[in-house]
Amino acid sequence: MKLTVLGSGGSEGIPVSYCKCKTCTSGEQRLRPSYHLDISKNTKLLIEAGPDFRIQQLKYGFNFTHCFLSHPHYDHIGGLKELRQTFIIGIPRNKKGKIKRFTKKFFILSEKLHNNISETIGTSLFNETYKAAYKDLLSKGVFKSMILKPYQFKKIGDFEIAILNNLHDSIISNGFVLSHKKKIIIYLSDVGILDEATKNFIKKLKPNLVIVHTPFFLSPLIGGHIGVNNLNDIFQGETVLVNHFSHKCNMTQKEMEDEGKKKYSNLIVAYDGLEINI
Numbered sequence: 001m002k003l004t005v006l007g008s009g010g011s012e013g014i015p016v017s018y019c020k021c022k023t024c025t026s027g028e029q030r031l032r033p034s035y036h037l038d039i040s041k042n043t044k045l046l047i048e049a050g051p052d053f054r055i056q057q058l059k060y061g062f063n064f065t066h067c068f069l070s071h072p073h074y075d076h077i078g079g080l081k082e083l084r085q086t087f088i089i090g091i092p093r094n095k096k097g098k099i100k101r102f103t104k105k106f107f108i109l110s111e112k113l114h115n116n117i118s119e120t121i122g123t124s125l126f127n128e129t130y131k132a133a134y135k136d137l138l139s140k141g142v143f144k145s146m147i148l149k150p151y152q153f154k155k156i157g158d159f160e161i162a163i164l165n166n167l168h169d170s171i172i173s174n175g176f177v178l179s180h181k182k183k184i185i186i187y188l189s190d191v192g193i194l195d196e197a198t199k200n201f202i203k204k205l206k207p208n209l210v211i212v213h214t215p216f217f218l219s220p221l222i223g224g225h226i227g228v229n230n231l232n233d234i235f236q237g238e239t240v241l242v243n244h245f246s247h248k249c250n251m252t253q254k255e256m257e258d259e260g261k262k263k264y265s266n267l268i269v270a271y272d273g274l275e276i277n278i
Contacts, residue, residue, distance in 0.1 A: 080117075242270065
């Protein structure tokens with residue numbers, strides 16, 4: 001499997017418009033968080049539908065068969081509107097001008113999140129919220145939702161996946177454990193407190209990679225996220241990729257890499273375009 005980091009920024013991205021802080025004037029650029037996981041020849045997973053989907057797809061040229069959604073925050077599902085613009089409004093064509101035919105794609109998400117973004121949203125012709133986009137993508141047959149129960153592995157094609165429940169501020173943020181040919185990835189997304197059920201579920205696993213979001217890198221400025229300094233309390237030396245950096249962390253890539261080595265021995269600090277073979 002190969003993981004590509006499509007975006008490594010916080011919810012605001014880096015640089016932030018009008019900002020002159022050290023991070024935003026460093027020259028580093030980070031799109032909102034998203035990943036592409038190349039599982040096999042016929043299976044590609046988009047992890048999070050962030051608002052920078054269009055830019056990321058044009059930059060990296062990826063396709064995908066499945067899309068995992070973790071929780072209803074803009075930086076994680078704002079790209080549902082971009083998916084609608086691409087597949088329903090834009091209608092991609094090939095070099096001969098003929099409409100491209102895509103096989104049906106699948107959202108992977110929890111029942112709670114599915115219900116949240118399926119709520120009645122009115123009937124205005126110009127309603128272009130992410131909820132309207134989600135419903136339109138389903139009703140037009142572009143996507144189908146695969147609703148999973150927490151902590152229960154489900155075989156989907158050539159991989160198995162189980163979703164996890166964790167607390168992010170006051171909401172549930174889903175992560176997952178994905179297995180393919182004896183390789184295991186744990187994705188925790190945005191998490192402030194690991195659920196006890198999640199701890200028990202993953203403690204016997206031997207993941208090849210764990211992905212954790214640490215917007216403030218070290219101790220959080222606000223609730224809802226863990227920091228790199230918390231990793232030794234959770235993991236036992238597994239390879240951990242940290243990502244989703246806010247400009248408020250006030251650190252450059254090199255500064256995070258240097259500081260990270262002091263806090264956790266097997267740490268990878270994400271940047272846009274980073275590729276990891278698993």
